[in-house]
C-alpha cells in the first residue's frame with residue numbers, strides 16, 4: 001500500500017547521482033502524492049540509468065530545474081509539503097546544504113524546507129569509505145568518497161529536523177516511521 005508521511009504531499013528531489021538511484025526510485029513507488037523535481041544534473045543522469053518512466057509512474061508531477069531562484073520553494077512556506085526527500089543526494093548537493101549555500105534547486109529546497117519547519121530526509125551517495133556502485137551500462141565500480149564528502153555527510157546528520165539515511169532501506173524505514 002502506498003502512503004504519505006504526515007498529511008500533505010512529499011516533495012522528492014532527485015539529484016545527479018547514479019549511486020542509490022534505482023533503489024531511491026523503487027522506494028518512491030511506495031508513497032503516494034509525490035512531486036518529483038530533477039536537478040539539471042539529474043535530468044542528464046537519470047535517463048542514462050533508464051529510470052525516467054519509473055519516476056513518472058511513481059509520482060503525480062515531475063519537474064526540472066529552471067531559472068536561478070527555484071520558484072517552487074514558496075510551496076514549503078505555504079504548507080504544500082509535509083516532507084522533503086533528497087534521494088539520492090550527490091556530494092555536491094550535500095556540501096552546499098552543509099555550508100548553507102542555496103544556489104541550486106536541491107540546495108534551495110533544502111534551505112527553504114528547513115526554514116519552514118518541514119522535515120527533511122536525505123540519502124547521500126557518499127556514506128562509506130568504499131562504496132560499490134553501478135554505471136549506466138551495468139558495470140560494477142568501486143568508489144572511495146573523499147574525506148571531505150564523508151565529513152559533510154556526518155555534519156548533515158547533526159542538523160535538527162534532518163534525517164540522514166545510509167541506505168535506501170534505512171531511508172524507507174525512517175520515512176515509514178515518520179508516517180506513523
Ligand SMILES: Cc1cc2nc3c(=O)[nH]c(=O)nc-3n(C[C@H](O)[C@H](O)[C@H](O)COP(=O)(O)O)c2cc1C
Nearest residue numbers: 015016017018019039041042045090091092093125
Ligand atoms: C553517470 C553519472 C553518475 C554520477 N553519479 C554520482 C554519484 O553517485 N554521486 C555524486 O556525488 N555525483 C555523481 N555524479 C556527478 C554529479 O552529477 C555532479 O557533481 C553534478 O554537478 C551534481 O549536481 P546536483 O547536485 O545539482 O544534482 C555523477 C555524474 C554522472 C555523469
